[in-house]
Amino acid sequence: MQAISERTGGAWHPSPGAIYPTLQRLEAKGLVHSEEDGDRRVFSLTDLGRTVADRLRAAGVAPWEAGPADEERNSLRLEIELLIDAIRQSFRGATPEQRRRVRMLLAETRRGIFRILSEAPATAGPERPAGDDPAAGPAEEADAADQ
Secondary structure, eight states, X not given: OHHHHHHTTTSOOOOHHHHHHHHHHHHHTTSEEEEEETTEEEEEEOHHHHHHHHHHHHTTOOTTOOOHHHHHHHHHHHHHHHHHHHHHHHHHHOOXXXXXXXXXXXXXXXXXXXXXXXXXXXXXXXXXXXTOOTTSOHHHHHHHHHO
Protein backbone atom coordinates (compact mmCIF):
# COMPACT_ATOMS: atom_id res chain seq x y z
CA MET A 1 0.00 0.00 0.00
CA GLN A 2 2.90 2.31 0.73
CA ALA A 3 4.41 1.54 -2.68
CA ILE A 4 1.16 2.58 -4.39
CA SER A 5 1.16 5.87 -2.53
CA GLU A 6 4.81 6.47 -3.44
CA ARG A 7 4.36 5.51 -7.13
CA THR A 8 1.37 7.80 -7.50
CA GLY A 9 3.09 10.72 -5.83
CA GLY A 10 0.50 10.60 -3.08
CA ALA A 11 -2.49 10.60 -5.46
CA TRP A 12 -3.67 7.28 -4.02
CA HIS A 13 -3.52 6.63 -0.30
CA PRO A 14 -5.00 3.14 -0.28
CA SER A 15 -6.21 1.64 2.95
CA PRO A 16 -6.68 -2.06 3.71
CA GLY A 17 -10.42 -1.46 3.42
CA ALA A 18 -9.93 -0.43 -0.21
CA ILE A 19 -7.06 -2.72 -1.22
CA TYR A 20 -8.25 -6.08 0.04
CA PRO A 21 -11.71 -6.00 -1.56
CA THR A 22 -10.03 -4.97 -4.83
CA LEU A 23 -7.54 -7.83 -4.53
CA GLN A 24 -10.40 -10.24 -3.82
CA ARG A 25 -12.17 -9.05 -6.99
CA LEU A 26 -8.98 -9.45 -9.01
CA GLU A 27 -8.56 -12.94 -7.55
CA ALA A 28 -12.17 -13.82 -8.45
CA LYS A 29 -11.43 -12.73 -12.04
CA GLY A 30 -8.32 -14.92 -12.10
CA LEU A 31 -5.92 -11.98 -12.43
CA VAL A 32 -4.09 -12.60 -9.14
CA HIS A 33 -3.70 -15.46 -6.71
CA SER A 34 -2.89 -15.32 -3.04
CA GLU A 35 -1.08 -17.50 -0.59
CA GLU A 36 -0.38 -17.31 3.10
CA ASP A 37 3.17 -16.41 4.09
CA GLY A 38 3.31 -16.60 7.85
CA ASP A 39 0.98 -13.93 9.16
CA ARG A 40 0.73 -12.17 5.78
CA ARG A 41 -1.21 -12.84 2.63
CA VAL A 42 0.89 -12.41 -0.51
CA PHE A 43 -0.72 -11.68 -3.87
CA SER A 44 0.89 -12.40 -7.25
CA LEU A 45 -0.22 -11.95 -10.84
CA THR A 46 -1.48 -15.03 -12.62
CA ASP A 47 -0.64 -15.68 -16.25
CA LEU A 48 -3.90 -13.97 -17.21
CA GLY A 49 -3.05 -11.06 -14.88
CA ARG A 50 0.35 -10.67 -16.55
CA THR A 51 -1.34 -10.69 -19.96
CA VAL A 52 -3.76 -7.95 -18.90
CA ALA A 53 -0.91 -5.94 -17.33
CA ASP A 54 1.13 -6.31 -20.52
CA ARG A 55 -1.83 -5.11 -22.61
CA LEU A 56 -2.31 -2.09 -20.37
CA ARG A 57 1.40 -1.30 -20.49
CA ALA A 58 1.42 -1.63 -24.30
CA ALA A 59 -1.53 0.77 -24.46
CA GLY A 60 0.49 3.27 -22.44
CA VAL A 61 -1.60 2.89 -19.31
CA ALA A 62 0.50 3.49 -16.22
CA PRO A 63 -1.90 4.27 -13.36
CA TRP A 64 0.85 5.57 -11.08
CA GLU A 65 1.96 8.28 -13.50
CA ALA A 66 0.39 11.62 -12.68
CA GLY A 67 -0.42 14.17 -15.33
CA PRO A 68 -0.94 17.90 -14.83
CA ALA A 69 -4.60 17.44 -13.85
CA ASP A 70 -3.56 14.83 -11.30
CA GLU A 71 -0.92 17.19 -9.88
CA GLU A 72 -3.62 19.85 -9.42
CA ARG A 73 -5.84 17.27 -7.69
CA ASN A 74 -2.93 16.28 -5.44
CA SER A 75 -2.36 19.93 -4.57
CA LEU A 76 -6.06 20.39 -3.79
CA ARG A 77 -6.10 17.16 -1.76
CA LEU A 78 -3.13 18.39 0.29
CA GLU A 79 -4.88 21.70 0.99
CA ILE A 80 -7.99 19.80 2.11
CA GLU A 81 -5.91 17.64 4.45
CA LEU A 82 -4.22 20.72 5.91
CA LEU A 83 -7.62 22.39 6.36
CA ILE A 84 -8.97 19.33 8.15
CA ASP A 85 -5.95 19.41 10.49
CA ALA A 86 -6.67 23.06 11.28
CA ILE A 87 -10.34 22.28 11.93
CA ARG A 88 -9.36 19.44 14.27
CA GLN A 89 -7.20 21.91 16.19
CA SER A 90 -10.27 24.09 16.68
CA PHE A 91 -11.94 21.18 18.50
CA ARG A 92 -8.93 20.62 20.73
CA GLY A 93 -7.73 24.04 21.79
CA ALA A 94 -10.09 26.78 20.68
CA THR A 95 -12.33 28.84 22.88
CA PRO A 96 -16.07 28.72 22.19
CA GLU A 97 -15.78 32.09 20.42
CA GLN A 98 -12.92 30.83 18.22
CA ARG A 99 -14.92 27.72 17.32
CA ARG A 100 -17.90 29.92 16.39
CA ARG A 101 -15.65 32.02 14.13
CA VAL A 102 -14.17 28.87 12.55
CA ARG A 103 -17.70 27.58 11.86
CA MET A 104 -18.67 30.88 10.24
CA LEU A 105 -15.49 30.88 8.13
CA LEU A 106 -16.14 27.31 7.00
CA ALA A 107 -19.71 28.19 6.02
CA GLU A 108 -18.48 31.19 3.99
CA THR A 109 -15.73 29.06 2.41
CA ARG A 110 -18.28 26.43 1.38
CA ARG A 111 -20.50 29.10 -0.16
CA GLY A 112 -17.45 30.58 -1.93
CA ILE A 113 -16.57 27.20 -3.43
CA PHE A 114 -20.10 26.86 -4.78
CA ARG A 115 -19.88 30.40 -6.22
CA ILE A 116 -16.69 29.41 -8.04
CA LEU A 117 -18.27 26.21 -9.33
CA SER A 118 -21.27 28.14 -10.63
CA GLU A 119 -19.17 30.68 -12.59
CA ALA A 120 -18.80 28.56 -15.71
CA PRO A 121 -19.94 25.17 -16.84
CA ALA A 122 -17.49 22.42 -16.03
CA THR A 123 -15.50 21.33 -19.04
CA ALA A 124 -14.29 17.81 -19.35
CA GLY A 125 -10.62 17.23 -19.92
CA PRO A 126 -9.23 15.37 -22.90
CA GLU A 127 -10.91 12.07 -23.60
CA ARG A 128 -9.00 9.22 -21.97
CA PRO A 129 -8.90 5.73 -23.43
CA ALA A 130 -10.84 3.08 -21.54
CA GLY A 131 -8.88 1.90 -18.54
CA ASP A 132 -6.74 5.07 -18.40
CA ASP A 133 -8.42 6.65 -15.41
CA PRO A 134 -5.77 7.43 -12.77
CA ALA A 135 -8.50 7.56 -10.15
CA ALA A 136 -9.59 4.01 -10.95
CA GLY A 137 -8.14 1.16 -9.01
CA PRO A 138 -6.61 -1.97 -10.53
CA ALA A 139 -9.93 -3.78 -10.71
CA GLU A 140 -11.47 -1.02 -12.78
CA GLU A 141 -8.47 -1.06 -15.13
CA ALA A 142 -8.79 -4.81 -15.53
CA ASP A 143 -12.50 -4.36 -16.28
CA ALA A 144 -11.65 -1.81 -18.96
CA ALA A 145 -8.96 -4.06 -20.43
CA ASP A 146 -11.44 -6.91 -20.64
CA GLN A 147 -13.77 -4.84 -22.85
